[in-house]
Amino acid sequence: MADPDTSAAVRAGLAVGLAVAAYGVSFGALAVASGLDVWQTCVLSLFMFSGGSQFALIGVLASGGAAAGPAAITSAALLGVRNSLYSMRMSPIIGGPWWRKLLAAQWTIDESTAVSTAQPTLRGQKTGFWVTGAVIYVGWNLTTFLGALLGDLVGDVRQYGLDAAAAAAFLGLLWPRLRARQPIAVAAGAAVVAALLVPVLPPGLPVLAAALVAVVVGITNWLGAKAAA
C-alpha cells in the first residue's frame, strides 16, 4: 500500500465505486415498479451486473410485459456488447491464469474499465480494476435489494413519478456519451425513429429498430472523425 500508484488506484476505485453503487437503489425500485418481484430484481444485479442492460430489460418489460420478453432480452444483450470491448481492453491488464480472467469477466463494466485504464502503471491498472469491480459489485447488489424493498412499499408507479425517474435514469446513462457530433447525431436519429415507431410496432421493437441507426452510422462512419476508433 506504500506504493503511490496503488493507493491512487484504490482511492479512485473507492470513489467511483461508492458513487455508482448508489444507482442500485433506483434500479431496485424501478425494477419492482416494472413488475418484477424482489428476488427477480436481485438475480438481475447478481448475474447480469451491467447497469445499462438491466435498466433496458426492465424498461421494455414495463411497457410490454412478459410478451415483450424477446425484445427485452435483445435490448439488454445489445447494450451488453460494449462490455466485450472492455474485456478485450482489460485482457492483457488482468493477465494470469484462465480462472482469474473468468473471475474478472463478471466485473468488467464501464466503471471498472474506466478507472483501470486511467491509471499510469500496470500495477495501478490491476488494482484499480479489482477495487472498483469489488466495491461496485457488493454495493450495487446491496442497494438493489434495498431499492427493491422500497419499491415494494411504494406500489403505484405513476403516483410517485417512478416512470419519469426511469426516463431520467436512461438520460443520465446517455449523457456522458454525448461528447462528439457523431454520437449526438446517432442519439437524435435513434430518438426520432423510436418515437415514430411507437404507435406502429409492438412494445420493445421501436428501441431495437432505433439501434439500426447506430449500425448504419457506425459502418459508414458518417460525421466521424478520421482517426476516431
Next chain:
Amino acid sequence: MNIWTVILLASLIVMLLKLVGYLVPPSFMERPTPSRVANLLTVALLAALVVTQTLEREHDIVLDARVPAVGVAAVLLVLRAPFIVVVLSAAVVAAVLRLLGWMS
C-alpha cells in the same frame, strides 16, 4: 415467455458477452468499425429508451408529467448533478405535477 426465463436468459447472454473479450484475439475489436458500432449502439439504445420511457403509454405517444420531469433532469445533468439527484428530482417533479392534477 416466462419472466424468469427472460431474466436468466438475458443475464446469461450479458455474462457471456463480458467473457468473450477475454477469449477472442484482441485484433478484432481493435479495428475501428466494430468498436465504433458497439459504442454507437449503446448511444442509440439509450436515446431510444429515453424517448419510449418519456412518451410511450399504451402503445401511443403521450405528453404528460414525464416530459417536464425529464426536462428538469436534463437541466440538472447540464449542471453536473449526481445521477441519484437527477433520478430523484424527475420522480418528484412528475409526482408533484400529478398531485396538483396537471398533466396527469
